[in-house]
Amino acid sequence: MSAPTRTRRPGVIVAVLAFAGIASSITQTMVTPLIAQFPVIFSTSSANTAWIVTATLLAAAVAVPISGRLGDLFGKRRMILVLAVPLIVGGIVCAVAPTVEVMIVGRALQGIGSGMVPLGIALLRDVVPREKLSSSIATVSATLGVGGAIGIPLSAAVVEFAHWRVLFWAGSAITVLVVVAVWTLVPVLPPGARGQRFDWVGALGLAAGLVALILAISKGTEWGWSSWITLGLLGFALVVFVLWGLWETKTRDPLVDLRTTVRPRVLLTNIASIFVGFGMYASMLVMPQLLQLPAATGYGLGQSVLAAGLWMAPAGLMMLLLSPVGGRMTDARGPKFTLVVGVGILAVGYGVALLGMGSTWGLLVTGIVINSGVALAYGAMPALIMGVVPRSETAAANGFNTLMRSLGTTIGAAVIGVVLAQMTNPIGGVDVPSEEGFRVALIVGAGVSVVAAIVSACIPAHKGKTAAAAPSVKERELIRVATD
Known part of the structure; x- marks a missing residue:
């Protein structure tokens, strides 16, 4: 079989999809500095404002697998553009929200846009040559961390020096730029599951x-x-x-083909994704609190929201820097090897955290190590999935894998939340997580990461060329026509 036909501008397309991923990730994380302020902003209880975050999680969980399947049926580019609409509209709703109820609606709309990243990763299979596919997948996957690295300190700076509503106007404006870039630079390709029913x-x-x-x-x-x-x-x-x-x-024509999902390579990758999501999010819950708790506690580092975000930013940027390394590792040794190495580094990161949690520099190094592992793991999991699923199920399968990671982060948030809530110290009449509570949370994160490594090591090797390696002769001709 001859080599797959290249699109005219694969590098440009990867850059556009990475930009879309960063924009989507920033939108999801930019409320972090506002969570503590929402009860005051909207004159309501913290229990009510917690729904601002919960609504985003719920909308994203529902939208990601469904939008993936719609991408297979009607075109991934089209669905990326469709998902940009609730991101833009939701941002505008949040920017003008007079009450917490309206804010919840706006954030739910923005949660729907979370499907842009898995759709972008799935689209790479159709437009990127085989020799560049692994590194391209790793790059777009890394935008999940890069968006957070940029979004949190940027949001904190806006909150500190401007009005919080500016965040949402800016987020909508960035998404408009994404729409323009995708519309003009990403080619229209034939849907992989054309003719099937939703x-x-x-x-x-x-x-x-x-x-x-x-x-x-x-x-x-x-x-x-x-x-x-x-x-x-x-x-x-x-x-x-x-x-x-x-x-x-x-x-x-199922929404999720469970016959494909239960294949050992796909099933174990999805199970590992749950543990990786848990392992990643545990650190994201612990580190900001350690950085921001008052130094008077004896273990808090007394940093402002902005300073804490800046201390954590290099860790997110490390994901982008390391993504090409992960791609080359996948090409040389396979995505399973990359995943096992990634979750192993993630586990080591928690060991570093236990040693360095008493200083800002220690937490900086911790974040870099943990996110280095996450970068390798996040780039490897889509490659594992796309290596065995049919082309007509690429977006749906990748969306389902993203859902598994999101489920892991939700479980992680709940478990670590329970640990920190049960192990507290009274400071100034308020119960705050104790140093021992943070240590237990880090140990739990390390244990979950080790489990992820064990599950990843059990993923069976794929024999022969991956399904993602090259389109069929007919598909190559359709892609060539679409991009000429």
Whole structure:
């Protein structure tokens, strides 16, 4: 078989998709410096403002796998443009929000736009030559960390020196630039699953199950893990997922092809993704608090929100710098090797954290090590998935993998939240997490990372060329025509 036909500007397309990923990631993380201020801004309780974050998580969890399947059916470029609309509109709604209820609606709309990154990664399979695919996947995957690295200190600076509403106007403006870039520079390509039907029943079932599950996990600490509402939501999610699974195995064009999903290489990669998501997010919960707690606690470092963001920024930028290394490692040794190395480095990062949590420089090094591992892992997981799934399921499978990572971060937030809430010290009449609580949280993160490494090591090797390596002869001709 001859080499795949190249698009005219693969490097430009990768840059545009990376820009879209950074814009989407910034949008999701830019509220971080505002979380503590929302109760004052909207004159309401912290329990009510917590829904600003929860609504984003729920919308993203539902939208990512569904938008992935729609990308396979109607075109990935088209769906990236469609997802930009709620990002823009949601930003405008947040910018003018007079009440917390309106703010929740705006953030839910922006959560829908989270599907841009997995769609962009899936699109790479169609437009990038085989020899550049691994590094391109790693680069676009790294935008998840880069967006956070840029977004948190930038948001903190805006909050400190301007008005918080400027954040959302700026976010919408950046997304408009993404739309222009994608519209003009990314080619229109034939959908991989053209002619198939959209599984509305499967979409509704998955949405209902995910909403119930994530609500129970994210609100379990507040509502009580043994409360009737938490247990009821968990039970409802279990029943819905069982029925959803039965439907997906019987319908002709499923939302998620479970026959593909249960292949050992795909299944174990998705399981590893849950643990990697947990491992990554545990550090993101611990480090900002250690940096910002008052020095009077004896273990807090007394940094402002802006300073804390700047101390953490190099860690996110490390993901972008390391992504080409991960791509070359994948080309040389395969994505499984890259994933195992990545989660191994992630586990080592938690060891560094236990030694260096008492200084800003120690936490800076910790963040760099942890995000180096995350960079390798995040670049390897899509490559593992796309190496075995049919081209007609690329976006849906990648979206489902992204959902697994997001589920891991949600579980991580809940578990670490419980640990820190149960191990506190009274400071100035307020209970704050104790030093021992932070240490236990870091040990939990290390343990979960080790489990991720073990699961990753069990992923079977793929024999022969990957499905992502090259399009078929017919597909190459369609791509050539579309990009000429």
